[in-house]
Amino acid sequence: MEGQLRYQSPNRWLTRLGWAILFIVTVVGLAAVVIRTVEGLGVTNLNYIVPWGLWVAFYIYFIGLSAGSFLLSTAIYVFGYKKLEPIGRLALFSALIALIAGLFFVLIDLGHMERFWTVFVNRNWWSVLEIEIHFYVLYIIVILTELWLLMRQDLIRCAQNESGWRATICGWLTLGSRDLSEASAQRDRRWMKILGIFGIPIAIGVHGGTGALFAVVKARPMWYGPLFPIVFIISALASGAALLTFLLAFFVGRALDKAQRDDLVLTLGKITAGLLIFDLLLIWSEFSVGLYGNIPEDVEVLRLIMFGPFWWVFWLVQILFGALVPLFFILWPRTGRDPRMVGLAGLMIVIGIIGVRLNIVIPALNVPVIPGFDRAYTMLPAPTQTTPTLSPEQLNLLTWLILIAAVITVGVIAALAWLHREGRHDHPMREGLVAGGTAALFFLVLLVLVRWLGSSTALGLSTADLTHTPIGGILGHSEIRSYYVPTLNEWLSSLGLIGLSIFLGVLGYKILPLETSEGH
Template sequence: MSSPTNSSILVHKNETEADRVVSPRVSRGGALVWYGLLVLAMVAGVVAFIIRAKEGLASTGLTTITPWGTWVAFYIYFVGMSAGAFLLSTFIHVFGMERFHKVGREALLVAIISMVLALTFILLDLGRMERFWHVLWYFNPTSVLAWEVRFYVIYILLLAAELYFSMRQDLIRASRGTGWAARVAAVCTLGSKDLSEESVKRDHRILKVLGAIGIPIAIFGVHGGTGALFAVAKARPYLNSALLPVVFIVSALVSGTALLIASYTIRKKVSGQIPDREMLKSLGGLLALFLSIDLGLEFYEFLIGAYGLEATELATLKTIFAGQFAWSFWGIQMLVGAVIPLAILAYPRTRNSPAAIAAAAIMVVIGIVAVRFHIVLPSLIVPVMEGLPEGYYLPTWVELASSLGVIAFGLFLYSLAVTGLPIDVRQEIDKGVKENE
């Protein structure tokens, strides 16, 4: 029996000029409407950005008591999306789980774009945005943030390299065509025409090495490290927990898997293609597993925090469970983001339906937004010393419009990438893998 990798190589070796990646079939009118909406949202974001740059943080709802808000919440949201999507890609390239190979490239693409958005959000949050480069130029070895930013740079470069080598063979094929996509492909391949069996094997080896290097970077440096940024805040008992980085990592797997399911299914539906039912069922099972573990870790995080009987942490938990965040915790984080998706993924009829799995994934993506806000804001609401006023935060239109613009920018990049790059694995490879498994 041939391995999936060998079957892919045989198909590559015997391909013809007609063997192309299936390009999305989206109507011109639908594409114009979609890009038009994204451009409008990005224009609103640019206007808000200009106001933010001119007026500084005075244009936001942030205060000295509540210095973190919407931008920081979205920052950790997209870092988690990136780390989770990347770790899912390692199942394919490092551990050889070929049943997920159809989303391998999309996982890497989503990971890259998510990191771009995460760093854009944290740029907006800087008091002096023009000094963003200082964190790279000056290095304090005792600073968690100093290490974290360097891990981000290495991680993004690694993601870009891995995405490139996963597409390189199809980029060479695409460079033979005409149009702007072919010209871009020709530039990306540096004029290479090598489609030999040895070339394919070499690309597979490189992917495996890059993926193996990226696993500890993603776990300990990227999202685990982002969790450490919050966990070392000793003045905030709710955050100061050694379990928090672990919660961040598991939550990343939840959000990354959910986003990948949603993006893959929506893209296939919009382009008139049929999503892979069996692959979605497997991804849905992983999502249910990760979500269950995440809920268990959260339970112990809350339990241990309450058991310590520390007044500030108890007040923070009360703010989440029965205070001003109760509606979003119980309604969005727990009901929409966990209970309903788990029910969908557990019920036999719906867990076998691609549409139902995608709906569950979308609800998880929405629920994780609430999770991130509940990490950032509640601990800042409760005063850490007697006599200090309670924190208060309500995002201004500048924060909301800029956030909408950044997210629209990410969707714009994604739309361009899936149109111009060979994100889908060729049908011939898919067929060859199934026949030789």
């Protein structure tokens, strides 16, 4: 009984509240996408110094998630690692949804989104970007075909045995196939292996090629290195494995019993930890070469990454939250045997790699390719420090109110969790706690938004520039500064596209037969 309770869904009100918040954020974010579509790139802080920003960082992030999930599926269907077979379909489906999300961000970053199709007409086979686009087309075909082969017989059974709209959709997706024989199943498995073998170089080309897009930009020394495409591939594998670890630990796995799911989560956690350690080794290699060689441009970029206005993205998000803490959770025996803690570590790694992508894209562009280039035009770059709309006293008051709202919210959640654990679902205070917690969370989000808009920068924390402090002087001093801070529209539109991708993933998970106990 205790094992069953451990994997129960959260309180219904928390689930509904979470979906409500996600829905609101998605709607607001898609409205920001509409504004960007109508107004153009003028709603961003992109400029001639930093032409790639937040959207490009999210693009390479989701392409990495996709390629990593796909390559993990090849371990099952090409190399015969049967233990992971129950998550094979989910890995392929995650690869598809992450790819769609990545392409959303590519589209919104284009100056003229309506002209995306011209790349298929005006060809340049010497362009890495041109080659990469054709990899994407092949990649989509391979993923869709593999998914169809894996689900074909289940789709036929769904169309024959169920009723209503789900049976209708399953009937469409069978593409007219009705063969449930063992011979046809064997044929599907053979084609799966062929497509998996064919898909390995394509998936490597998809994300290794994304790394190559940066590596061939010769004017950016921080990118222009032979390890860069390899870093992209390894971090893709780490992020894909971490995503599947998190999903399996908390949301999927209905076809497995508790022991099987626990075993899979712990196995994926160990794979993720190994890949993450290798990824950190490669990143250290990239950084150390520039530092030891005292390459001025590399040192300037590293100074901005480690001690610039967004130092916390590197030290707190990428290193502490996204690497050290999750590795501790996975490798420490006490937490490493708890599938929930390992799943939480997977989520932390998935979030932490966002920091990796931000630090790849933006800081390298902030160092002018020619000294004085940033002052050569009369048109100034987009400002990174805007005039505060609120006084310091008002901002300080808002900060205290945010802390109070956060403490109340956490306290209410803790109280509700205690009541749930004790089985006191009819406690007279429960309804009041739910109402109070919902109100506190609403005001917390509202206050954070007001504080964000009223602060001197887009993120508030970015005012803590360490480049001219003693700790920032470890790498020497310079007048380098950040020429780009994402606007509110860039953040909201990003959240809208991420929310839309999540809803597409949940819809597909509800409709398609993605759960299987094969391999056990």
